[in-house]
Amino acid sequence: MFYGRCHDGSRCGATGNAGRQVVNELLALGQRVRAVTRNAAESHLPAQVEVVEGDLTRPETIPFDGVTAVHMLTNAGADYAELLSGPDLVKQAEEAGVRRITVLWSGHRSAMEEAVTASSLEWTVLRPVDFMSNALVWAESVRVKGEVREPFAYARSALVHEGDIGAVAAAVLVRGGHGGRTYTLTGPESLSVPEQVAALSAAVGREIRYVEQSEAEARAEMLAAGRPAEVVDVLLGWKRDMPAEGYTVVSTVEDVLGRPARSFALWAREHAGRFISGAGTR
Ligand SMILES: NC(=O)c1ccc[n+]([C@@H]2O[C@H](COP(=O)([O-])OP(=O)(O)OC[C@H]3O[C@@H](n4cnc5c(N)ncnc54)[C@H](OP(=O)(O)O)[C@@H]3O)[C@@H](O)[C@H]2O)c1
Structure with a gap:
């Protein structure tokens, strides 16, 4: 996904947990938005957004014409594979006259991040720790069984609201003044899974059980759900041995x-509606 201001003042955007928020925040700042998605019919973006079909793995499909600011992913596709087209996309953006770019970190130094930070663009790397929206993976289990199954009860995370990721990206892209910076983005507190479950219980108005899984159980479930083994290793490794960056609260969002x-x-x-039986899944 990407965003940018077009020759007539519009910006480009997309459909995911974070991308949708960037689009909304750009609109709130009075920008016009162009959104890139692989499936325009399913994008469900606000009517004033210019939605175009494109695939970041095929740079020739991405229209940078007239764009002055871009928000870029580092991983793409159903299996969150690393986006190797970064250098080509960044070159295209430079040639088209793009001035600013934010790039979403994905847990390691990626080809996209390398290309962006080596470019002539006014770049800012956004390093959100765990998204709060990751909790949506528990919605079905909460609705059906009233429980959350996760390993590592001890592990804490400084979860960030995806709306804050979007707001920071939009502020950086629109207002400028953040070039050459890498921003870790966290929420206001560090929470364990049982503490998150308690907050969800309060929000839905009934008790949700926390069941601590073994790592082996969690691995088997993730593999059965079709996640590639290397992605499962990264996710479980992050949760088991979270680096200090993952649980340390920083003030970047407020700054x-x-x-x-x-x-x-x-x-x-x-x-809360997503976790209440009979309330639907969207
Ligand atoms: N979840 C976390 O805790 C976390 C933490 C740090 C960083 N991140 C990074 O944040 C990124 C976004 O997370 P999210 O939860 O917002 O993801 P998401 O809800 O799964 O959305 C993924 C987005 O990527 C777009 N996309 C995927 N492949 C594409 C391609 N080939 N061409 C164009 N667009 C493509 C999708 O657009 P369409 O499907 O509409 O084409 C969709 O808008 C992830 O890549 C992850 O690496 C996540």
């Missing part, structure tokens, strides 16, 4: 936006 980062309790209230 950039001038207001506090949003809490998981708020996220849980916003998404």
Whole structure:
């Protein structure tokens, strides 16, 4: 996905947990938005967004014409494979006259991040720790069984609200002044899974059980759900031996936006319907 201001003042955007928020925040800042998606019919983006079909793995399909600012992914596709087209996409962006770019970190130094930070663009790397929206993976289990099954009860994460990722990206792209910086993005507190489950229980108004899985059980479930083994290794390794960056709260969101980062309790209230039986899944 990517975003940018077109010759007539529009910006480009997309459909995911984070991307959708970037689009909304750019609109809120009065920008016009162009969104790139592989399936325009399923994009469900606001009517004022210019939705174009493109595939980041095929740079020739990405229209940078007239774009002045871009938000870029580092991983793409159903298996979150690393996007190897970074150098070509960045070159195209430079040639088209793009001035600013934010790039979403994905847990390691990627080819896309290398290309962006070596470019002539005014770049900013955004390093969100775990998204609060990762909790949506528990929605079905909560609706059906009233429980959350996860390993590593001890592990804490400084989860960030995806709306704050979008707001920071939009502020950086629109206002500038953040070139050459790498920003770790966290929420206002570090929470364990049992603490997140307690917040969800409060939001839905009934008790949700936390069941601690073994690592082997979690691995088997993720593989059975079709996740590639190397992705499972990375995800479980991150949770088991989380680096300090993953659980240390930083003030970047407030520094950039001038207001506090949003809490998981708020996220849980916003998404409570997804965890309530009979309330639907969207
Ligand atoms: N979840 C976390 O805790 C976390 C933490 C740090 C970083 N991240 C990174 O954040 C990124 C976004 O996460 P998310 O939760 O927002 O993802 P998501 O909801 O799964 O959305 C993925 C987005 O990528 C787009 N996309 C995928 N492949 C594409 C391609 N080949 N061409 C064009 N667009 C493509 C999808 O667009 P269409 O399907 O509409 O084409 C969709 O908008 C991930 O790649 C991840 O590496 C995540």
